[in-house]
Amino acid sequence: xxxxxxxxxESFRQRVQEFIGKNNTPEAQADNFQGSIRGPNAREFxxxxxxxxxxxxxxxxxxxGKDMPPVYDGILNEELAYAxxxxxxxxxxxxxxxxxxxxxxxxKSQFLPKILNEEIELALGYSExxxxxxxxxxxxxxxxxxxxxxxxxxxxFCSAADISEWVWLMVRTDPDVPKHKGISLFLVDLKxxxxxxxxxxxxxxxxxxxxxxDNARIPRKxxxxxxxxxxxxxxxxxxxxxxxxxxxxxxxxxxxxxxGWVKETTLDxxxxxxxxxVRHKIARLAMETEALQMLGLRVLNAVEKGLVGDVEAxxxxxxxSHLEQRIADTALDIxxxxxxxxxxxxYVYANGYFGRRYLMGVLRTVGGGSSEVQKNIIARRHLGxxx
Amino acid sequence: xxxxxxxxQQLLRRTAREFMKRHFPKTVVRELExxxxxxxxxxxxxxxxxxxxxxxxxxxxxxxxxxxxxxxxLCEEMGRAIFYAPFxxxxxxxxxxxDIGSEEQKRELLPRISKGGIIISLALTDEGSIYEQTGxxxxxxxxxxxxxxxxxxxxxxxxxxxxxxxxxxRTASEPSSKDxxxxxxxxxxxxxxxxxxxATMAGxxxxxxxxxxxxxxxxxxxxxxxxxxxxxxxxxxxxxxxAEMIGGCDEVLDITSEYAKTRVQFDxxxxxxQAIQHYLADLSTEIxxxxxxxxxxxxxxxxxxxxxxxxxxxxxxxGDTYRHATAVGQQIFGGIGYIVDSDIQLYFxxxxxxxxxxxxSEQWEEVVAQELGL
Numbered sequence: 001x002x003x004x005x006x007x008x009x010e011s012f013r014q015r016v017q018e019f020i021g022k023n024n025t026p027e028a029q030a031d032n033f034q035g036s037i038r039g040p041n042a043r044e045f046x047x048x049x050x051x052x053x054x055x056x057x058x059x060x061x062x063x064x065g066k067d068m069p070p071v072y073d074g075i076l077n078e079e080l081a082y083a084x085x086x087x088x089x090x091x092x093x094x095x096x097x098x099x100x101x102x103x104x105x106x107x108k109s110q111f112l113p114k115i116l117n118e119e120i121e122l123a124l125g126y127s128e129x130x131x132x133x134x135x136x137x138x139x140x141x142x143x144x145x146x147x148x149x150x151x152x153x154x155x156x157f158c159s160a161a162d163i164s165e166w167v168w169l170m171v172r173t174d175p176d177v178p179k180h181k182g183i184s185l186f187l188v189d190l191k192x193x194x195x196x197x198x199x200x201x202x203x204x205x206x207x208x209x210x211x212x213x214d215n216a217r218i219p220r221k222x223x224x225x226x227x228x229x230x231x232x233x234x235x236x237x238x239x240x241x242x243x244x245x246x247x248x249x250x251x252x253x254x255x256x257x258x259x260g261w262v263k264e265t266t267l268d269x270x271x272x273x274x275x276x277x278v279r280h281k282i283a284r285l286a287m288e289t290e291a292l293q294m295l296g297l298r299v300l301n302a303v304e305k306g307l308v309g310d311v312e313a314x315x316x317x318x319x320x321s322h323l324e325q326r327i328a329d330t331a332l333d334i335x336x337x338x339x340x341x342x343x344x345x346x347y348v349y350a351n352g353y354f355g356r357r358y359l360m361g362v363l364r365t366v367g368g369g370s371s372e373v374q375k376n377i378i379a380r381r382h383l384g385x386x387x
Numbered sequence: 388x389x390x391x392x393x394x395x396q397q398l399l400r401r402t403a404r405e406f407m408k409r410h411f412p413k414t415v416v417r418e419l420e421x422x423x424x425x426x427x428x429x430x431x432x433x434x435x436x437x438x439x440x441x442x443x444x445x446x447x448x449x450x451x452x453x454x455x456x457x458x459x460x461l462c463e464e465m466g467r468a469i470f471y472a473p474f475x476x477x478x479x480x481x482x483x484x485x486d487i488g489s490e491e492q493k494r495e496l497l498p499r500i501s502k503g504g505i506i507i508s509l510a511l512t513d514e515g516s517i518y519e520q521t522g523x524x525x526x527x528x529x530x531x532x533x534x535x536x537x538x539x540x541x542x543x544x545x546x547x548x549x550x551x552x553x554x555x556x557r558t559a560s561e562p563s564s565k566d567x568x569x570x571x572x573x574x575x576x577x578x579x580x581x582x583x584x585x586a587t588m589a590g591x592x593x594x595x596x597x598x599x600x601x602x603x604x605x606x607x608x609x610x611x612x613x614x615x616x617x618x619x620x621x622x623x624x625x626x627x628x629x630a631e632m633i634g635g636c637d638e639v640l641d642i643t644s645e646y647a648k649t650r651v652q653f654d655x656x657x658x659x660x661q662a663i664q665h666y667l668a669d670l671s672t673e674i675x676x677x678x679x680x681x682x683x684x685x686x687x688x689x690x691x692x693x694x695x696x697x698x699x700x701x702x703x704x705x706g707d708t709y710r711h712a713t714a715v716g717q718q719i720f721g722g723i724g725y726i727v728d729s730d731i732q733l734y735f736x737x738x739x740x741x742x743x744x745x746x747x748s749e750q751w752e753e754v755v756a757q758e759l760g761l
Contacts, residue, residue: 001396001456002389003686009388071388259759273761283752286759287700291676298679301390315672372661378671379664383644386659 003297005075012072016054016079023048024085032086033206034250034360037121037160042086049088050118056092063100063108064116074300081247090122091115094237095168098185102225102233111187123161123190125169125211126234128154133373135170136179136231140213142171142186147220149173149186151194151213157367161197161209165190170234173227185230187222204359238369246317246368248296254327254357255289258282261350262334272334281330289327292320311382318374321364328358390679392460400460406437407468413730419471420590426548431472431503440474441501444481449498455623455689459630459681466634469737471591473506473545475627479620480507480553483570487608487616492572507572508549509624510540510596511617517747523568523617525598527556534558534606536573536598542744546582546594549575554598555617558610570613572605573598589740621745622698626688628745629681629705632738636674636705636712639734643667643716657719666715677701677708696758703751706742713738 005013023045031039037046049055057072059065080087096115099108114120131138140153151171161167167188174182190197194216199207225233259282262272272278295316302309331354332339343352365371379385392400410430419425434440443458444450458478465474481500484492499505516522525538536556543552552573559567573580579601585593608616644667647658657663684701687694713735717724724731742748 001392001682001686003683005388259761263761279756279761280749280752282759282761283703283755286755287680287704287752288676290697290700291673291680291704294679294683295672295676297388297390298675300388304388305391312675315675318668319672319676372665375665375668376661378668379658379661382671383640383664383667385644385647385664385667386656 005071009071009075013075013079016076019049019052019054020079020083020085024083028086029084032084033159034363035081035085035087035089035247037086037088038163038206040163043118043121043163045086046088047118050116055088055118056096056116059092059096059112059116060100063096063112070303071300074296074303077247078249078296082249082253084250084253088118090124090168091118091120094124094234095122095187098224098233098237101236102229104221106221107187107224120166121160121164122187123158123164123167123209123211125155125158125161125167125188127157129156133370136183138170138172138183140169140171141175142173142184142218144173144220145217149218149220149223151188151216151218153213155211155213157208158197158211159208161190161211162199162207167211170230173230177228180231182228183230183234184227185224185233186218187224188216188218192216192218203362204356206360246320246364248292248316248320251289251292251320251323251327254324254331254354255285257350257353258285258327258331261331265349267336278334281334285323285327285330288319288323292316292323295319311378314369314374314377317368318371318378321361321371324357324364325361328354328361332358390682392456396457396460399457400464402437403439403461403464404467406433407464407470411468411470413733416469416471416733423584423592424545424547425471425592426473426545431506434472434474435501435503438501440477440503441481441497443478444485444497444501448485448493449501450481451501455626455685456682458627459685462627462630463634463637466631467638469635469733473508473548475624475631476509476544476549476553477505477507478627479509479624480551480572482623483553483607483616483620484572486619487570487613492605492607496572505550506545506548507551507553508543508545508575509620510543510546510552510554510573511621512540512542514539514541514595517750523555523557525554525556527558527569527571527603529558529610533602533604534569534571536571536579536601536603538598540596540598541585541593543582543594543596545592546575546596547584547592551575552596553607553620555613566614567611568614568617569610570607570616571603572607573601573603574605577601577603587740589737591737591740618695622688622694625698625702625745625751626681626684628741629677629684629701632705632709632741633674633678633681635734635738635741636677636709639709639712639716639731640667640671640674642730643719647719663719666719670712670715673708674712677704680704696755699746699751699754699758702746703748703755706748709738710742 027041028045031042037043056065057068058070061067092115099111126135128138142149142151167190169186169188171184172182173184194214196212198210201207262278265272299309299312299316302312335349338347338349341348438451439461441450442453446452484496513522513524527534527536552575554571554573555568556571557567558569579599581597583595585595587593647663648656650657681701684697687697716731717735720731723729
């Protein structure tokens with residue numbers, strides 16, 4: 001057992017930190033939401049990552065990757081998360097990996113190089129108004145018509161569809177079989193006629209979208225793998241997404257900012273860091289933040305050993321998302337009435353950072369598989385409890 | 388980075404689990420709760436023969452020469468079986484002797500400790516205090532090279548079977564100061580020592596020891612400079628206790644999950660209800676975090692790196708997790724878990740004790756706060 005990263009890994013970490021220091025401008029930060037790209041400056045950041053050779057680290061060489069062990073992806077994502085910097089997630093993660101394994105040669109040749117160079121951005125089209133945690137009940141219908149499929153229906157929470165060129169779309173191709181067995185995956189050009197993207201504003205000032213499909217015609221060559229196998233492909237990729245989309249260092253950064261703030265802030269005549277109640281709260285969060293780092297290492301350890309790591313990823317996502325909420329909530333509690341003030345207010349603390357994180361936190365325990373879904377995974381796959 | 392144990396460590400774990408199954412079933416656990424000494428000499432001898440007592444003692448002093456990570460493997464398995472013996476106290480005392488004892492003490496004591504011939508209890512908490520690090524108020528007065536001890540130590544485990552007590556006493560300066568603490572290895576049969584059992588909810592064997600003009604010259608380390616060694620000893624003890632607690636957590640999770648799969652209500656196993664599943668999913672997540680924290684603390688000690696913060700985190704987190712695990716276990720076992728014949732209650736009672744000993748969560752949290760520079 002060894003908790004140390006190797007010298008090569010540490011020097012890679014340093015390289016990433018230097019890159020972030022140089023390129024993570026306030027504009028780039030403002031254009032991303034918890035690592036997801038939401039605007040041109042964040043895309044520019046990811047393009048620079050591509051130029052720097054930081055995308056597709058663990059992709060095989062034949063697809064333009066560097067064939068590096070997955071631990072390097074882990075280090076990259078943790079450093080990006082610590083800096084609250086934009087991340088390249090869907091393309092090099094879910095989409096790229098699934099294409100490599102199941103996509104046709106033509107799809108691979110069309111998409112993999114563009115993903116590696118951040119020439120295209122991909123939205124994830126999974127959820128629907130009536131398909132949330134019960135994702136497999138999705139209804140967006142794709143009907144075969146010669147060499148084309150005709151799509152009708154709606155997606156919801158299709159984040160970044162307004163700024164992306166393509167959407168990675170889960171559709172129903174067979175309504176007459178058990179729900180998991182009639183789902184297919186498509187790559188769909190968002191400029192296709194019959195597709196309409198509507199932006200929805202969120203409570204923290206971010207946005208997501210709903211996407212409507214009205215007789216949108218998609219060429220068959222954009223079908224990923226086999227028809228009606230999409231559920232299996234997507235589930236395989238999801239364990240990966242949970243690890244990549246929820247790095248432990250988001251919470252670590254929040255915690256460090258909180259510690260810095262209580263050390264330098266005086267309320268009611270004393271420095272907050274000297275208040276026994278504050279010390280107690282901070283110490284608890286410190287332990288939980290360290291425990292989250294440990295859960296993150298467990299995912300990396302599993303992936304490095306060639307295991308799926310689905311249970312480890314579920315534990316990590318479950319614990320981390322709730323911890324982020326606890327950190328933001330604790331910060332606001334310590335601030336008292338000042339905690340409710342928004343960025344720019346005369347009396348706001350930490351420039352409203354924790355208020356923003358408090359609102360953002362709501363999404364963390366519902367998006368990317370809700371806490372309840374993670375708990376079901378752990379209970380059934382890890383503990384073997386019956387359904 | 389590699390979070391897996393070596394082949395040898397995995398073998399050690401299998402051996403320990405097998406040993407506990409065979410020699411330390413719950414009938415023995417219950418028997419020892421009722422026994423005034425809580426001690427089985429035959430089992431202690433077997434444990435010594437396996438080399439476990441001297442596991443982290445170097446071979447030149449008659450030990451096995453293993454490391455702290457091996458030790459936590461053993462402690463996890465002991466905790467899983469709620470093994471009871473003066474194991475951790477003796478191992479920690481041996482590590483203090485190894486660390487600051489004289490060459491003569493090492494040659495004299497360590498080989499005998501390894502063979503199971505010497506049992507040592509830790510007397511590091513004194514009357515009126517709960518925190519070992521500043522609560523030392525046992526007094527030692529020097530008189531021509533000899534010392535005389537006066538005071539009362541409490542929460543001393545296995546005092547009735549101990550051959551020696553490792554005591555921290557004030558030889559100078561003000562109470563609660565870090566200076567002027569001297570470590571003594573006091574012969575348990577010394578005149579002036581009286582041992583009185585303290586009844587605890589875990590049914591373990593803790594005592595009050597009153598020292599009344601107890602003469603001793605068996606100093607470990609330098610006079611007045613014992614505080615650092617006490618801190619180090621407590622760090623090792625805290626990691627070992629954390630490992631025991633994590634082992635207990637694993638067993639609680641196993642027996643509770645198993646019960647949830649077989650207990651039928653409303654015509655279905657209760658483990659099929661999400662209310663039950665989610666309790667256990669949350670719990671297994673906490674246990675995974677607590678376990679890896681404890682491993683990191685053990686690894687940090689093993690590497691000789693500064694360990695105060697990670698040890699503090701490991702002990703507080705393990706303590707809270709163990710308490711929570713056993714409370715969830717009691718809830719899922721329902722009424723039957725409240726009956727003394729159930730096994731879950733054995734863990735439930737021990738978890739609270741373990742959480743409160745070797746530094747409470749609140750005390751370790753304060754260490755974390757200080758380490759963060761608050």
